[in-house]
Amino acid sequence: MTALLSLTGVSKRFRGLVAVDRVSFDVAESAIFAVIGPNGAGKTTLFNTVAGAMAPDEGTIVFAGEPIGGLPADAVCRRGLARTFQLVRPFPALSVEDNVIVGALLHRRHVGAARDHAQSLLRRLGLFDKRCQIASTLTLPDRKRLEVARALATQPRLLLLDEVMAGLRPTETDRMVATLRELNRDTGVTILLIEHVMRAVMALASRVLVLDHGVVIAEGAPQAVVRDPAVVQSYLGAEAV
């Protein structure tokens, strides 16, 4: 089965610094794929090249059979690849509902239809009751859920989540994990996530990639990866095993 997303030899440099060094991996359709690694490993830069926020210097990125490397962020989203941000960026002055409607309008011409779709997503993510609230007044967990809802509204085939668990308490993390698992199960949306919270990674991912100094040091099933000595040494530490 051909992968939904396929990276081959992707590199990104910032002047002298090589942030991402010839990274290759495949993400199968409907999989949940996690990218982990220490801070500064190049995870978000990798994400940014996939999402179109920056162009890779080398390598190819193929999504659903089409090359997307170097395309701008809005074109990438239109192809079916939606992302969230590490530091959440809702549209602050707009209501929760309007935030999601913006996403829903990508593939729907009429505001009415977009609103219906937005409301069903808000229900799924437990934000329906707060739909009239202004986004800037939401708590952090709610804002994270809002970003996920907005990204989902664009009807992506692949969802890129950048440290969506960061700053959440364990109960909130569990709730988000449950929501994502449900989404993946019910809609088949493929999820590619950057995560530091190992609890979430172990609960969600079917496959894990470990990045360190821009280089892939391990890839495979979560249980195998966390025992890999290189991973333990550079990132997890002995206690995590």
Add this chain to the structure above:
Amino acid sequence: MPFDVYLNVAVGGILTGLVYGLMALGLSVIFGVVRVVNFAHGEMMSIAMFLAVVCFSTFHLDPLIMLVPIAAVLFAFGYVLQSSLINPFITRPEHSQFLLLVALAIIIVNVLLIVFGPDARSVQTAYALDSFQFGPLIVDATKLYAGIDAIVVAALLFAFFRFTSIGKAIRACADNYTGALVVGLNVNRLYALAFGIGAACVGAAGVMMTLIVDVTPLIGPTYTLLAFVIVITGGLGSMLGALVGGVLIGLTEALAGLLFTPSAKSMFAFGILVLVLLFRPQGLLGKRAA
């Protein structure tokens, strides 16, 4: 047209450009340090110009003598303005700051209009019509003095930022706001100081300008725009760029005035601005804005 005409006009343009450069230097300091887009820059200069005119007509004091006192007045004005009104706006969105200064600019221009009326005033010093001759080159005395003064003030400014501890502290703030706070610099005071210095520059430039042009309340906005053209062309954050930009604009203006109609000369400045904004937004000598 004979070569010496071009030469004289060009040199005149360069000398005027040095004064423009000093004016733009003030803007560069303000923007480079405090990060405020001072849309009232030209208007502040017009305050200095009117002070010079009044000192001359009432007390018969030559502008060049009044240079330091008037610059000091503008320094105080800038310092107070920054610490009282502008400082709270540092964290507000760009548009808000900008509009605050637009409001100030409108107020200054029209208060000057009410007080002094719309008619042009000029300063006719004893040497107003003198000129020096260097071979084929004929230079107006006023422009020569203004140009030399501009160089002196600019040099003093460079020295201040390079060699004094306060100057270095200000540069530190500009480079790294949080870092400056962490090492215990009183950033608010340094910001006010920087704004004051920028205002003093523009004050000095204004005084020199009275030797060269006539003064009306309505020239403020023109000089504001000119200062922006120069700073953007020369490069934001580069003090040398402001001077170089000033000379460049002064020269272009003068030659354009000679080759085309004098009143259309600012069109070239705007043309240059558009080109720079499009193709080299960091300007000739600037670093890419963060």
Add this chain to the structure above:
Amino acid sequence: MMAAGTMGIVAHLTDGVSARTLAWLAALLALLLAAPWIVNDYLVTVLILILYLAYTGQAWNIMMGFAGQLSLGHAIYVGLAGYIAASLFIRFGIDPWLGFLAALPVAAACGAIIGFLAFRFGVTGVYFAILTIAFAEFARIGFGHLGIVNAAAGLFLPVAQYTHNDPWRLRGDPTMFYYVMLAATVIAFILCRLLIKSRIGYFWLAIREDEEAARAAGIDAFRYKMYAIVISAAVTSFAGVFYAFFYNNLFPEQVFGISGSIQMILGPIIGGVGTLFGPILGAFVLTGLAESLNAALAAFGFDLPGAEQVFYGVCLLIVVVALPEGIWPWLAPRLGISERSQ
């Protein structure tokens, strides 16, 4: 069939608007319709100015309030349209409404050029504002040297003595001009309402709030910013045509000058950028207060040219410092009016 269509549009427009808000709007409209019968001629001209500012304020608001792009050179669209319509009238006797049909595309194209240059090359924020000023100044100086339109000496429209009001030729007494401007303001208001509720309106708001996040949600920011500037320019162009035929003269200094651009933005900023009613409220408050100031000064025997401008500057200062969202967002909840549809 037509009635059904109109009912459909009205329903769409008023969807989500409370009955209270509609009542306020209806009352205001009724008052404005009746105004020329209630007030004297001088006040009618003041009201024309208010409506003119309300109109241009709304047009500018499309770009700034909705799409978040600060334009400080909007006078260029007024000037271009005015000069084109006036020249066509003077030279070929073409009626102003046809002249408007010719002027609108030119203003829109001008907006497209400025927008293309700026947005394609990533000129944003304050730099964009400076760029718009540069273009307007370029036009001011340029037209001041353009012989065909009489350069800085000004272009004058022939004013024949009129015996009756002729809205088709925009010739008549102030009351006629008043109703023309009122109609234009109402149409602009409806247009803004339709825009903000539509897909394009949502995309504009997203771009205004966070352009990068908007792009991540699939919005082609360049394209929608272009729409904003072109539509804003096109709507503003009518004001130019009106200006030409109301004042019957055009001077590059007045019509392209930066004080004109600034006057255009004061209404929306004071009233409330990004709201529907803000520009209208701002125009009323600003001009109303300015006229009161003038009357007070005259009563005390002062003739201070520039006092009005100082007043505008002070108003802008107060609003920016104390009430940055404008008066309307502060006032509306107290009147029980919400612009957000539920």
